[in-house]
Amino acid sequence: MSRRxxxxxxxxxxxxxxxxxxEVKSGLQVGDYVDAFDVKDCSSGLxxxxxLCYR
Numbered sequence: 822m823s824r825r826x827x828x829x830x831x832x833x834x835x836x837x838x839x840x841x842x843x844e845v846k847s848g849l850q851v852g853d854y855v856d857a858f859d860v861k862d863c864s865s866g867l868x869x870x871x872x873l874c875y876r
Contacts, residue, residue, distance in 0.1 A: 822830075849855065857876045862868045 857874055859872050859874050862871050862873055
C-alpha cells in the first residue's frame with residue numbers, strides 16, 4: 822500500500838468516525854410548532870364518522 826493510499830484511508834476513517842458520532846435528531850423538538858391535522862372520529866359519540874381538525 823502506498824503512502825498516499827494510507828493517508829487517504831486514515832483521513833476517510835477519521836471523517837467517518839466524526840460523522841458517525843453526530844447527534845441524530847428526528848421528529849419534533851421541544852418548542853417546535855405543530856401544524857393542524859385532521860383525524861376521523863371512530864368513537865361512538867355524536868361526531869362518529871366525521872373528520873375533526875386538531876390544532
